[in-house]
Amino acid sequence: MKEHIQNFIKYKDLLIELIIKDIKLKYRNSVLGVLWSLLNPLLIMVVLTIVFSALFKNNIEHFPLYVLIGRILYSFFSEDTNFAMDSVYTNGSLIRKVYVPKYFFPLARVCSSFVTMLISLVLIFGAMAVSGVPFSPVNLLIVFPLFYLFLTALGIGLLLATICVFFRDLKHLYSVILMVVMYMTPIFYPASIIPEQYRPIVELNPLFPIVEMFRDLTMYHTLPSVGTHLIALAHGAAYVLIGLFVFYKKQDRFIFHL
Secondary structure (H helix, E strand, C coil): CCHHHHHHHHCHHHHHHHHHHHHHHCCCCCCCHHHHHHHHHHHHHHHHHHHHHHHHHHCCHHHHHHHHHHHHHHHHHHHHHHHHHHCCCCHHHEEECCCCCCCCHHHHHHHHHHHHHHHHHHHHHHHHHHHHHCCCCHHHHHHHHHHHHHHHHHHHHHHHHHHHCCCCCCCHHHHHHHHHHHHCCCCCCCCHHHHCHHHHHHCCCCHHHHHHHHHHHHHCCCCCCCCHHHHHHHHHHHHHHHHHHHHHHHHHHHHHHH
């Protein structure tokens, strides 16, 4: 463990450069640049609100804000894991030439996506002001669901990055998995409509407790239960441990497939 920490400190400047490079590449040749981090979720919120407000507006208070929160958190998870998935094999030429801690590549992708998501949080607080949702010190506790989301995305990103080196078709399969995750996450519908017999299955979705926790803290100013925290943390920790284990187990074989 001490050796890994020393190695991380030694190459931390490289990690920072990779994060900055990923952010620049994301918005390269884009006229609006980083503003798309605000416009994209805003436009999607408008579309989803128009399409689904007739169905769920009466069941969900502050429906546009409800949709915006779910969409921003899901978009980060989707973008982040997709970016992390091809992070190793797209940097194969660099890995073959010089020594670089290989986990830096998926980690940099996760961190760069996390930075752009933090920028988009401005929209949530703006929507709260427009919707008349009062601000509260409880809102500051969103750092907890954001931390759990980061852990979950990092763990899954490491796992996907490992598998994708050996099985490139994973990119096509994962798009289907993401669609399932989206519909299992209450982005535009209330969690209360989920039948009780299916709720345990839906709650296996790691985004479910995170999105619910974030909404409790911002929209309803209620503190999530300890059990909710433990479930979200357990999901995140489990994915990180599994991701790290698989990544370190297979990383010495990456060179033969890049």
